[in-house]
Amino acid sequence: MSAYELLFKILKERGKVFSATIVSGPMAGEKCVYTENEMHGKPFWNDFLPDLQKIEQTETVRIGKREIFVELFLKAPRLLILGGGHVSLPVCQIGKILGFDITVVDDREEFVTKERFPWADHLLCCDFGNLPEELFAYENTFYVAVTRGHQGDRACARAVLSHPFAYFGMIGSRTKVQITKDALLREGFSKEKIESMHSPIGLPLGGQLPEEIAVSIMAEIVKEKNRRYTGFADMEVAEAVLKGQHGVMLTILSKSGSSPRGTGSKMFLADGGQTAGSIGGGNVEFTACRDAGRVSDVQVKDYDLSAKDASSLGMVCGGHVRVLFERI
Structure with missing residues (x-):
């Protein structure tokens, strides 16, 4: 069972779950899924658990030399x-x-x-x-x-x-x-x-x-x-993963300016070309999907929506989007 399959399974059963992904530094690409009482991941994650449990919302944090993206998922209160x-x-x-x-x-x-x-x-x-x-x-x-x-x-x-x-x-x-x-x-x-x-x-x-x-x-x-910021994952994203489809998960790590979707927004691009969810639409999503075809493991890519480059991406509003790509 992939980390995302486990994540969405726990979310469906309990309504709340966290995940953490190392996006830079030692062991980049490693991912864990955890709740208040359980940790699912490689043994080294247990060393990080005390710090992770202090984080109450979706955000990127630094623990030692590692940049870690923590996501809080909530469903159906x-x-x-x-x-x-x-x-x-x-x-x-x-x-x-x-x-x-x-x-x-x-x-x-x-x-x-x-x-x-x-x-x-x-x-x-x-x-x-x-x-x-x-x-x-x-x-x-x-x-x-x-x-x-x-x-x-x-x-x-x-x-x-x-x-x-x-x-x-x-x-x-x-x-x-x-x-x-x-x-x-x-x-x-x-x-x-x-x-x-x-x-x-x-x-x-x-x-x-x-x-x-x-x-x-x-x-x-x-x-x-509403006190905690949570990422947004369309339920169709969860359904695609739980069906066992393989592909690439695209997640917005951070954003600035007027980009249309917030941190934690997800899109799943199946190997067959089908998509679920969205990271904002337009050419920036089109370009990210094109880049996803070249992802073999885990990768982070920045998309500049400044006045200089926005026209080429069809996003004249300006800003910056950082996207995490994960093959699952």
Whole structure:
């Protein structure tokens, strides 16, 4: 299985994955795929893992003598609402408008019905102290704890903090929240992990009504979701790779000026000539595809869109694009 096949497989299953590619320096061309808990690559990558795990978005970094392109891939965010009370209703409705796949959990059957939550994709009745492991398998999940009591919130916090998550917010006053944090600290959770909770939950909008509180919660989630820069890979790119096609992957490493696509944008050029995705179209993409035919392994090429050379590439807007070519 190629690194890209593994990457897109993990992305489909968990919704979040990183990759790192050495673009210059010793071992240029080597690639790894990693998550919060796993590293897939040659053994030497484990030496770089502590530095890589500090990087939260798509960017090019230097580690020692190596220039490394790190990519964050995110897919289809999920919203898991723990508690089916009065605040959960508008949180669910707004979350659906924003495009989240939504699961609502409560320990009372009458609070997790389709009549009560017509916007939810999944409903689950279970004890908050015994939440199923499968709820936590998808890393691009945003958790909102709004149970009816302090014990339920603490049980949810204990479960969520034991797994990777995109966001975890817990409702409650500062005093009650601090009691929960102190209890979790005594149970062995690190201070850093505990402080990653958003609690009291939501942006401080001053709202009192359930609908106003829900707006503040979802506003904070949107802010957190968009905090990191992620590369853009069309799903047709992933589908082409997962079908086992061979060819060259073209990725924008960096850009300046008015080039149409951003860092991380991808295009897959199959050996048969079929393409998936785009790195901007026009003559610059045409020229890059022509250059891809001569790539046998890994290569980086610069395309100058300055006034001097832009006309030859059909890009009079100016700028500069750096493209990574990888044969897979």
